[in-house]
Amino acid sequence: MININIIFIIFYLAIILSGTIYDHHPRYNPNFQTPISHGLVKNLVKPVLNPVTRVPELNSLDPSSTANFYGDMVNPGLFQYFFSPNNNVSSPGYNIPIPISLPLTLNKDNGTYTFDNQNFFPIDNQGIDVDPSKRLYKDAKGVYHNYHFCLKINSNFLFNGSEMFSFVGDDDFFVFIDNKLVIDLGGVHSAESASVNLNTLGLTKGKVYPIDFFYCERHTSKSTIRFNTNILMTCKFIDYCGVCNGDGTSCCNPQTTCNDNNPCTIDQCPLPYTKINGSISDYCYHHPKELYNPSNKCFTHQCNITTGNIDAFPIPCLDLSKDCLKSKACNTSTGCQYESACTDVCHIENQCINGKCEVKSSDYCAIQLDGDKVDICSVYSCDSSQGGCIKQEKCQQGSNKCIVTSCDSENGNCIVENVPNPNANDSCIISICNPDTGLYSSSPLQCPDRSNEYEKCKRNTTNPCIETSCKASTGECFEIEIPGDMCDCGCDIKNKCMRSHCTKEGKCSPVFIAEIDDGNTCTDDYCDPCTGLITHTTASKCLNCNSC
Numbered sequence: 001m002i003n004i005n006i007i008f009i010i011f012y013l014a015i016i017l018s019g020t021i022y023d024h025h026p027r028y029n030p031n032f033q034t035p036i037s038h039g040l041v042k043n044l045v046k047p048v049l050n051p052v053t054r055v056p057e058l059n060s061l062d063p064s065s066t067a068n069f070y071g072d073m074v075n076p077g078l079f080q081y082f083f084s085p086n087n088n089v090s091s092p093g094y095n096i097p098i099p100i101s102l103p104l105t106l107n108k109d110n111g112t113y114t115f116d117n118q119n120f121f122p123i124d125n126q127g128i129d130v131d132p133s134k135r136l137y138k139d140a141k142g143v144y145h146n147y148h149f150c151l152k153i154n155s156n157f158l159f160n161g162s163e164m165f166s167f168v169g170d171d172d173f174f175v176f177i178d179n180k181l182v183i184d185l186g187g188v189h190s191a192e193s194a195s196v197n198l199n200t201l202g203l204t205k206g207k208v209y210p211i212d213f214f215y216c217e218r219h220t221s222k223s224t225i226r227f228n229t230n231i232l233m234t235c236k237f238i239d240y241c242g243v244c245n246g247d248g249t250s251c252c253n254p255q256t257t258c259n260d261n262n263p264c265t266i267d268q269c270p271l272p273y274t275k276i277n278g279s280i281s282d283y284c285y286h287h288p289k290e291l292y293n294p295s296n297k298c299f300t301h302q303c304n305i306t307t308g309n310i311d312a313f314p315i316p317c318l319d320l321s322k323d324c325l326k327s328k329a330c331n332t333s334t335g336c337q338y339e340s341a342c343t344d345v346c347h348i349e350n351q352c353i354n355g356k357c358e359v360k361s362s363d364y365c366a367i368q369l370d371g372d373k374v375d376i377c378s379v380y381s382c383d384s385s386q387g388g389c390i391k392q393e394k395c396q397q398g399s400n401k402c403i404v405t406s407c408d409s410e411n412g413n414c415i416v417e418n419v420p421n422p423n424a425n426d427s428c429i430i431s432i433c434n435p436d437t438g439l440y441s442s443s444p445l446q447c448p449d450r451s452n453e454y455e456k457c458k459r460n461t462t463n464p465c466i467e468t469s470c471k472a473s474t475g476e477c478f479e480i481e482i483p484g485d486m487c488d489c490g491c492d493i494k495n496k497c498m499r500s501h502c503t504k505e506g507k508c509s510p511v512f513i514a515e516i517d518d519g520n521t522c523t524d525d526y527c528d529p530c531t532g533l534i535t536h537t538t539a540s541k542c543l544n545c546n547s548c
């Protein structure tokens, strides 16, 4: 709600100008009651009003600058409190703001308004001087007055094309119109006058402009003020300091009035049109500092109540391991970031059960590798070290090549077989399979030495055609009949045309020696069984023919 008050009422007998008086005291601000008064000085303040604070600023903060020296500005740093509140009684520049209303009376003959007070002591016994011990300053006749104060009036007006403003008085007096300095009567001086014709300022008729007055009484022993104007100032509202269109700064300073001694808050004066019942401080805003920090989603910001620093604390990221997610570097604009923990080639992407990544099963790999042509003689599995799903023969050949493993493609059963022995049916050949090659090596069976046994089987018959011998495999004695044509001789193998030979059945059986046959069909080959002498005589069938 904006409280609309019209302070200047057009052509009324009196108009009331509202402003703020800041009560100062030489004890708090040595720019008041300086030992020497140097009189009027120009250019003490900057020619343009600070549009934010709406109070004048010194051209220089150097006390030895010409303007400050002649303007009796012994402590230029404290000029900032001339027209703005400072309620810290322990600090230099301490002051007390007091609202004031100045009634301007209409001069009927020429339609201008005048404020005239040649004894302008509006705050005697008020402000700092409520304390009797502070009422130290008197006029020549010994009469006490409060001689040290500044007055600020911030207002606006509608420029009608022919306005003027004139002033006469002491001490500092500055008027800004449209934020530009138009009356410049600085310093501690006796009554000085100045006037301004608004037509000369380049203003546009019908437009509203700010007008700001600043007046100070800085020294004994006189205080005079008189101004005359036909400017019609308007107010949209009065702030809680009682200032027309004010912003509250006349009586409220965030650093002093609203200081809650909490470094973690930003102190702010109440909005200008706040209705104050009691102390302004009760209506101040104290914004937590954190709210003013740009949000970084990786950190929370907390103000340290001791230091007032905004400390950053990392925001803990959620434990999403149940969803097989692990957190990765936090992104300041989006916050915690997670990535799948199921990144192994043997994990099924984005499949998580109870915090465990689902692993590619043999069935999964079978379908992945062979689709609908799954091989029953293969074993499918996943091996991350091999790059994922792999397929291996189901019936693996062992290192022993004498045992052959194969798979039955009908039913997938493994068949384990020995390499067939080519001499399996010949017990006189020893065949041994080499496990490295799977090949058989063979060697003839060595008949065991059974000479002792032969001894016992010594000839036991007088029949020269009965041969007594010993069975090699068992050692049993046996007798065989030597065919008549060979058995006449009495030798051990009686027939010298025969040699010992072992049959496939393991029996020793004499056979004819090979040399007997000369391969010539035209000879009769003869061997003498007693001497072993071989003779070849012309065959009888060839005697009469030439066919040989």
Ligand SMILES: *[C@@H]1O[C@H](CO)[C@@H](O)[C@H](O)[C@H]1NC(C)=O
Pocket: 088, 089, 090, 091, 092, 255, 259
């Ligand atoms: C008041 O001013 C004094 C002196 O400058 C300073 O030490 C103190 O902290 C101020 N107090 C507050 C509440 O600002």
Ligand SMILES: *[C@@H]1O[C@H](CO)[C@@H](O)[C@H](O)[C@H]1NC(C)=O
Pocket: 107, 109, 110, 111, 112, 228
């Ligand atoms: C208007 O009249 C008053 C009172 O007579 C006088 O002081 C003032 O100077 C006049 N102003 C102008 C602009 O003539």
Ligand SMILES: *[C@@H]1O[C@H](CO)[C@@H](O)[C@H](O)[C@H]1NC(C)=O
Pocket: 010, 160, 161, 162, 232
């Ligand atoms: C504005 O100026 C015109 C002509 O100069 C005058 O007639 C009128 O009364 C003025 N209005 C105000 C509000 O002064």
Ligand SMILES: *[C@@H]1O[C@H](CO)[C@@H](O)[C@H](O)[C@H]1NC(C)=O
Pocket: 277, 278
């Ligand atoms: C101001 O506050 C007092 C005390 O809290 C209360 O009695 C009074 O009604 C209030 N006045 C207004 C105008 O709210």
Ligand SMILES: *[C@@H]1O[C@H](CO)[C@@H](O)[C@H](O)[C@H]1NC(C)=O
Pocket: 304, 305, 306, 307, 311
């Ligand atoms: C606040 O800052 C002080 C000084 O650096 C430190 O000792 C203290 O631990 C901080 N407090 C917190 C809550 O961080």
Ligand SMILES: *[C@@H]1O[C@H](CO)[C@@H](O)[C@H](O)[C@H]1NC(C)=O
Pocket: 331, 332, 333, 334
């Ligand atoms: C953070 O996230 C935003 C939005 O997704 C992206 O544009 C930006 O590149 C990310 N920053 C980093 C450092 O990853």
Ligand SMILES: *[C@@H]1O[C@H](CO)[C@@H](O)[C@H](O)[C@H]1NC(C)=O
Pocket: 421, 422, 423, 424, 425
């Ligand atoms: C061994 O004898 C059996 C039965 O007589 C026969 O089936 C098999 O083929 C023979 N093996 C070899 C290697 O001669």
Ligand SMILES: *[C@@H]1O[C@H](CO)[C@@H](O)[C@H](O)[C@H]1NC(C)=O
Pocket: 456, 457, 458, 460, 477
């Ligand atoms: C010899 O023959 C006799 C009678 O036939 C027999 O009793 C004896 O055991 C035989 N001796 C040998 C060494 O075979």
